[in-house]
Amino acid sequence: MVALGFKCQRFQKYGFVTAELIVAMGILVLAMLPVSYGFLQERRLSRAYYFRAIAMEVVDGEMEVLLAGEWRQFSEGPQTYAVRAEAARNLPLGKFVLTRRGERIRLEWLPQKPNQGGRVTREADMK
Numbered sequence: 673m674v675a676l677g678f679k680c681q682r683f684q685k686y687g688f689v690t691a692e693l694i695v696a697m698g699i700l701v702l703a704m705l706p707v708s709y710g711f712l713q714e715r716r717l718s719r720a721y722y723f724r725a726i727a728m729e730v731v732d733g734e735m736e737v738l739l740a741g742e743w744r745q746f747s748e749g750p751q752t753y754a755v756r757a758e759a760a761r762n763l764p765l766g767k768f769v770l771t772r773r774g775e776r777i778r779l780e781w782l783p784q785k786p787n788q789g790g791r792v793t794r795e796a797d798m799k
Contacts, residue, residue: 716787723763723789727781730757734768735779735794743777743798746770753779764788775799 734755753770760768766783775798782791 720787720789723783724792725789726759726762727783727789727792730755730760730763731768731779731781731792731794733757735796738770738777738779739796739798743772746772746777748772748774 734753734757737756750769750771753768755768763781764783764785766781766788768779768781771778771780776795777798778793778795780791780793783789
């Protein structure tokens with residue numbers, strides 16, 4: 673009967689170790705949740721900055737072409753503008769809009785969904 677009591681104590685020890693291990697893993701999971709959420713937010717923010725940088729590059733390049741004299745070919749009011757830049761392929765869904773009011777032009781990129789870099793606008797007077 674002594675051997676039976678010894679086995680019960682040994683199993684009881686292992687039971688406590690298992691319980692401590694489960695509690696430690698729970699604490700670790702609770703500590704890692706905010707860290708993983710932070711990484712996901714940082715990934716979204718980095719992607720938005722990437723899209724914004726591409727949009728600014730494309731809008732600035734197209735604005736230079738327009739300022740060189742091509743703006744005269746467009747009629748008054750807002751209209752969709754087709755860009756020639758290869759980098760525009762990396763942008764999410766959205767559109768480029770050229771607005772001409774007299775001798776003032778505005779070129780902007782409007783993303784279709786929020787959190788994709790935001791609106792990028794450039795304006796210039798032709799006077």
